[in-house]
Amino acid sequence: MRLIKTTTVLVLLSACGGGGGGNDDELQLRFAAPDTSTTFSSVGPTVRVTTDDDGSINQIIIGDNTFSGDAVSDDNADTDREDIVEMLRAVSAGEVTQDFALDNGTLNNAAFGLVADDESIDGFAFGAPTTLQDIPTSGQAIFSGRTIGAGTDAGGAQFAFTGDVQILANFATGAVTAGLSDFETQAVEIGAAAPGIPDLSGSGFLTDRNYTVALESEDRIGGIPEWFGAADGRLFGPAGSETAGTWAAESNVDNITVEGSFGATQ
Numbered sequence: 001m002r003l004i005k006t007t008t009v010l011v012l013l014s015a016c017g018g019g020g021g022g023n024d025d026e027l028q029l030r031f032a033a034p035d036t037s038t039t040f041s042s043v044g045p046t047v048r049v050t051t052d053d054d055g056s057i058n059q060i061i062i063g064d065n066t067f068s069g070d071a072v073s074d075d076n077a078d079t080d081r082e083d084i085v086e087m088l089r090a091v092s093a094g095e096v097t098q099d100f101a102l103d104n105g106t107l108n109n110a111a112f113g114l115v116a117d118d119e120s121i122d123g124f125a126f127g128a129p130t131t132l133q134d135i136p137t138s139g140q141a142i143f144s145g146r147t148i149g150a151g152t153d154a155g156g157a158q159f160a161f162t163g164d165v166q167i168l169a170n171f172a173t174g175a176v177t178a179g180l181s182d183f184e185t186q187a188v189e190i191g192a193a194a195p196g197i198p199d200l201s202g203s204g205f206l207t208d209r210n211y212t213v214a215l216e217s218e219d220r221i222g223g224i225p226e227w228f229g230a231a232d233g234r235l236f237g238p239a240g241s242e243t244a245g246t247w248a249a250e251s252n253v254d255n256i257t258v259e260g261s262f263g264a265t266q
Helices: 079-092
Strands: 036-039 042-043 047-051 055-061 063-067 099-103 112-117 123-126 138-153 157-168 175-187 200-207 209-216 228-237 244-249 257-265
Touching: 042 228, 042 244, 063 099, 079 099, 079 138, 079 157, 079 175, 099 138, 112 138, 112 175, 112 244, 123 228, 123 257, 138 244, 157 257, 175 209, 175 228, 200 257, 228 257
Parallel strands: none
Antiparallel strands: 036 047, 042 123, 047 055, 055 063, 099 112, 112 123, 123 244, 138 157, 138 257, 157 175, 175 200, 200 209, 209 228, 228 244, 244 257
């Protein structure tokens, strides 16, 4: 998804590593084997990760953006709103040209984040997908987790957000419902007010391990939702124990656009 187009470069930093070994300032993935170069199952931009003998990432390619050396560090671990805002501010000051945010702590078999350059910001998710033969064919599952992202208002002002996500999957029927809620936003510009994001929800269907959910807000004008968008997700881990993906939405009323990624576990 690419709903956000800005002339200001956006930057976000990588989040906390999850594996053992390596130095404290090196970023690792729980699901990445040491001394390998792997193109992972991805939602959004393709993700390829190269690890060293200790399992630490020495290069990560997200779409058209390549990061290595000092650009991949566990020092860039925080993905709270304040941290995202500070990175957006730093980029707007011209201190860097591209970077990424990686939530590597919510899930064990996948990770999700944001990648940004001088053209756009994209959500992405990647990891070890559930094999087709391991997808449940009966029962239901409730996945709970978080979402991170960034947006622009009608005047082009940037803001960061975090929120909660809940996904309900009925494996017998393939029905999927999703809810994004409890958003908290923070403007990049000091003293500016960040716009609010309402709760968004919708439904879709699971096809193999993938699903797409149409999102909309409860508030409507003339029968049309004030906010609308879509989320794309995938099952990760044994027996579909986790899910992650990307989403984007916009306001019909206030000309606000947002882009994010999410991860949730049973």
